[in-house]
Amino acid sequence: MLGVGNWVTDGDGRVTGKVKNSQGLEAYLESFKKLENGAGGPEWLRPMRRAAIARSSELGFPTVRDEDWKFTNLAPLSKRAFAPAAGADVTLEDLAPFVFRGQESARLVFVNGRYQPQLSDSCAQPGGVLACNLGQSLQLQPELVKLHLAQYLDYENDFFAALNTAFVEDGGFVYVPDGVVVERPVHLIYVSSETPAPSVTHPRNLIVVGEAAEGAVVEEYVSLGGEEYFTNAMTEIVAGPSAVLEHYRVQRESRKAFNVGTVRVEQSRSSNVACHAVHLGGGLVRNNVHPVLAGAGAECLINGLFLPAGKQHIDNFMRVEHVSPHCGSRQFYNGILNGSASGVFSGRIIVHKDAQKTDAKQTNRNLLLTDEAQMDSKPQLEIYADDVKCTHGATIGQLDDDAIFYLRARGVPEQTARTLLLFGFAAENLERMRQAPIRGYVENLVTEWLPHGEVLKKLR
Amino acid sequence: MLEIKNLHVSVEGKKILKGLNLTVNAGEVHSIMGPNGSGKSTLASVLAGRDGYEVTEGQVLYRGEDLLGMAPEERAHEGVFLAFQYPVEIPGVGSIQFLTAALNAIREHRGLEELDALDALKLFKDKIKALHVSDELLGRSVNEGFSGGEKKKNEIFQMAVLEPTLAVLDETDSGLDIDALRIVAEGVNALRSPERAFLVITHYQRLLSYIVPDFVHVLVNGRIVRSGEKELALHLEEYGYAWAGQRDPTGVGSG
Numbered sequence: 001m002l003g004v005g006n007w008v009t010d011g012d013g014r015v016t017g018k019v020k021n022s023q024g025l026e027a028y029l030e031s032f033k034k035l036e037n038g039a040g041g042p043e044w045l046r047p048m049r050r051a052a053i054a055r056s057s058e059l060g061f062p063t064v065r066d067e068d069w070k071f072t073n074l075a076p077l078s079k080r081a082f083a084p085a086a087g088a089d090v091t092l093e094d095l096a097p098f099v100f101r102g103q104e105s106a107r108l109v110f111v112n113g114r115y116q117p118q119l120s121d122s123c124a125q126p127g128g129v130l131a132c133n134l135g136q137s138l139q140l141q142p143e144l145v146k147l148h149l150a151q152y153l154d155y156e157n158d159f160f161a162a163l164n165t166a167f168v169e170d171g172g173f174v175y176v177p178d179g180v181v182v183e184r185p186v187h188l189i190y191v192s193s194e195t196p197a198p199s200v201t202h203p204r205n206l207i208v209v210g211e212a213a214e215g216a217v218v219e220e221y222v223s224l225g226g227e228e229y230f231t232n233a234m235t236e237i238v239a240g241p242s243a244v245l246e247h248y249r250v251q252r253e254s255r256k257a258f259n260v261g262t263v264r265v266e267q268s269r270s271s272n273v274a275c276h277a278v279h280l281g282g283g284l285v286r287n288n289v290h291p292v293l294a295g296a297g298a299e300c301l302i303n304g305l306f307l308p309a310g311k312q313h314i315d316n317f318m319r320v321e322h323v324s325p326h327c328g329s330r331q332f333y334n335g336i337l338n339g340s341a342s343g344v345f346s347g348r349i350i351v352h353k354d355a356q357k358t359d360a361k362q363t364n365r366n367l368l369l370t371d372e373a374q375m376d377s378k379p380q381l382e383i384y385a386d387d388v389k390c391t392h393g394a395t396i397g398q399l400d401d402d403a404i405f406y407l408r409a410r411g412v413p414e415q416t417a418r419t420l421l422l423f424g425f426a427a428e429n430l431e432r433m434r435q436a437p438i439r440g441y442v443e444n445l446v447t448e449w450l451p452h453g454e455v456l457k458k459l460r
Numbered sequence: 461m462l463e464i465k466n467l468h469v470s471v472e473g474k475k476i477l478k479g480l481n482l483t484v485n486a487g488e489v490h491s492i493m494g495p496n497g498s499g500k501s502t503l504a505s506v507l508a509g510r511d512g513y514e515v516t517e518g519q520v521l522y523r524g525e526d527l528l529g530m531a532p533e534e535r536a537h538e539g540v541f542l543a544f545q546y547p548v549e550i551p552g553v554g555s556i557q558f559l560t561a562a563l564n565a566i567r568e569h570r571g572l573e574e575l576d577a578l579d580a581l582k583l584f585k586d587k588i589k590a591l592h593v594s595d596e597l598l599g600r601s602v603n604e605g606f607s608g609g610e611k612k613k614n615e616i617f618q619m620a621v622l623e624p625t626l627a628v629l630d631e632t633d634s635g636l637d638i639d640a641l642r643i644v645a646e647g648v649n650a651l652r653s654p655e656r657a658f659l660v661i662t663h664y665q666r667l668l669s670y671i672v673p674d675f676v677h678v679l680v681n682g683r684i685v686r687s688g689e690k691e692l693a694l695h696l697e698e699y700g701y702a703w704a705g706q707r708d709p710t711g712v713g714s715g
Contacts, residue, residue: 403548408532409542409544410541410562411563412558413565420557424601431552459557
């Protein structure tokens, strides 16, 4: 499908220079003091908060000198002071475009980071499936939360994880007990509304799927009037033995927003987790996906689509760790870049020394619709075992002329042919999404995004 | 219907067609045979409007109009169809979606109403059934993962749906087993009518046992060196292309 294919092993750092991050960081440290040095939440969380804010302060904002941030200049974020977000009135009607009516098993709505029970439809029976906010989870499953919260995200070394952990206040909690199957997805919606000053939220989600249990969770980040704000969202997923989970992140922030999001997955033996992502919004976006295949025979699918336009910058950072033998990982990331947008794909596969018979595959394909759009793709393999199969490939190019000609030779006008092919490119990712309502919803978003996407509506 | 006059075509500066003349009337089936590199596929590509082929001399008239001045999709709208030698795989684009877009673009051009999704699907199912091809391929992306035979059958199926006036088949028979060959031939024969014409480009005489041509032309080194009726194909099979070139090196006459 791609006209030209080139292997990109390394890019050129086109943004250089040291970033002074004092101003932004000071604001976070100030905020933390106002929160009485992290006195919120349960007793056991407080030392963790304090340790995390101390690490934030020591680490500081990453700069382009940091290998993992080579292609993303955080200066616009680090120089800016954000205030903790204020509450706002949002009605169920405002949410109509985001709600899969009758097709979700539970819905949790957060406005400017705060849980809104009146807009939510939680599932909170003690002893059963839980889909509630973190606050409630501490009453219903205190031991489980304590066992897992902040146990996987590396706040010792990851600045944004540290910041989030220091300020952790609210977020979604989903628990599927052993052997239980929840067919319809749990929907978490994070809404940013208009605030008097640029604000920051630190959503924190914890998803625990028990042994041989199955579930699906959608995290959606949207803007209702919010313009400039910063979402620093962290999700920890714990998949028990033979657990199956489909996780989706749909990111539709405002075009001026900052979004740093991390999904950290801890997988037990024979578990199967899919991490889907669709990134449409945000001015500056960092999308971290980090599964650790800790148990033998675990499998993960990382399936993402990113569609930046205008001046958007979307940086996808994958880190797949194979720890145990016989695990499989598949990464498929497709990007379509329009306008003068820029994108990054870093795909690191780490195969630890005991992870024999690892089967890891990574594909990143990108289409540039303009001469101004820019893409950096960087696969990285670190292999410490000897009996493994790892492949990676990246392409950056334009639509295939042969395919365009084939469609035109059948009578399809050129513009329609291009739109069909672009949709087809995205559809490769969409087809991997097993939750039909979500797939349908995302298909519509992609169709609306595509140049001349309206021609596709007649062809459905 | 089709008049090719003194056609010279170059590809990347290399002369491929060197003064090709051919007239095809409505209702006729013409076969063009020739060795590899003689310019058969170049002719097909030029007729369909593929980029990268430079016409340095001559002209092509289709129903009296300058064919070479039309965009590929305009040619399709006017009833020209090319069955590709190498159909393109298009992952992610559904066969139904693609064919509906093509059919409705052509219908619009002909002043017909667009078919809605249901009617289009019914039409596709009827057409594919008539060809004895499994309708399972309708549910797949265009040509994706198809075998060579499935791709060729898919071309013939598309032709059956789009009902062209002039169909050019570019080595549609190459690599086909006898059952697939019959399907292709039946697809063509079912469409034969006094209003339509076919240009069947092939390497082998075999296909012509099933699609009996009115005229056979031998293309060697960018020119038609010999034209005749269907028996010519049998002579070629027996004596080879060198014979055709030697016996009539100036290449007079065309069908």
